[in-house]
Amino acid sequence: AFTISFPFFKDFAEIRFPGVLQRIGVVFFFAAVLFLNFNWKVILGITITILVGYWVWLGFIPLNGEVPTFERAPNNWANFVDLQVFGTHMYKEDYDPEGLLSTFPSIASSLLGIFTGLILISQRAKKELLLLLLGILMLLLGYIWDLAFPINKALWSSSFVLVTAGWANIFLALIYYLTDVKGIQFGSIFKYTGANAITVYFLSSFVTKLFYSIQVEEGLSLHGWIYKNIYVHSFLSGEVSSLLYGLSVMGFYLLLALFMYRRKIFIKV
Incomplete structure (x- = not known):
């Protein structure tokens, strides 16, 4: 990840420590460790704990004596933690979309993907139907949660996790139905x-x-x-x-x- 930036920065202070590839590596590591050591019930409990805990932390714990906000502001916990940990090594002076706190719900996104994978490798019938129903359920929960914890990609809010996972499952269910159930071959470009x-x-x-x-x-x-x-x-x-x-x-x-x-x-x- 850092090789993308290394040839181009002029000063050490310009190096951005967080990033997309860095986050992928961290998320993959923790998701793999959890998958290899715990059953699906424990992983589900961890996922719920992360999503609810992240919401409580960002929305209800006072910061500097002020009511916290979900907006990009000094009293936003995600921005505050990133400034303390990374200093100037961020995407913007006071903001990074791949920050430290928001990595936790990113792990939850990956854990939801594990459940999708478990469905696909299972021997159950009508996998596409289960994926569709799971996607619809996550969409409903995500859009309801949006009323209290707005869908926000930069913060990787808990509602954003559920909504994106929901749509992903719905589209995957459609693709699985067309390719694996009906045998319709298309989309080689995605394979490449x-x-x-x-x-x-x-x-x-x-x-x-x-x-x-x-x-x-x-x-x-x-x-x-x-x-x-x-x-x-x-x-x-x-x-x-x-x-x-x-x-x-x-x-x-x-x-x-x-x-x-x-x-x-x-x-x-």
Whole structure:
């Protein structure tokens, strides 16, 4: 994870300690330890404890003598803890979407994924129906909880955990029904990218930062030069230019993933 930033920072104080890959590593570690050492009932209890405990901590424990808030503010517990632990090494001066406290509900997201996996590898019939019902249940709980603990990706709020897990289960149930039950084969593109997901993610971040770090002229990076000269035209709106840029970048990495898949190059962690 840190190799993405290492070649590009000018000062140690610029290094961001938290990050997406760092969080994935931490979450995967704790989820694996729990899965290997406890049964599903204990894991369910841990998941519920994390989600409820996170809500209580952020919403009801006073901070600096003030009522805590779920907004980005000095009296937000997640921001406060990150400032104490990471100091200047964050995404923003007072905020990091992959902060320390919000990693706990991220672990809960992974634990919910374990339950989905257990359903898929079980011998029970109508797995797609169970996945669908589980997804609907989590959606209902998540949207109800949103009234007290708003859906917030930056905080990875407990309601956000349930809503995202709910939608994921619903779409997975649909895909499972079409592919495994009905035998309809489609979506090879997802197989190519999924086989090297971490590699594609790492390269997309690394190359972007590399292009931003190369100065073509004063105040204009290689990234900006490419965008300005290839995608910006008088007959295109800014939104269309941005869309074309995004599609071309995505297309490049899809082709890279296809190349690696056909050459049987799989980089895993």
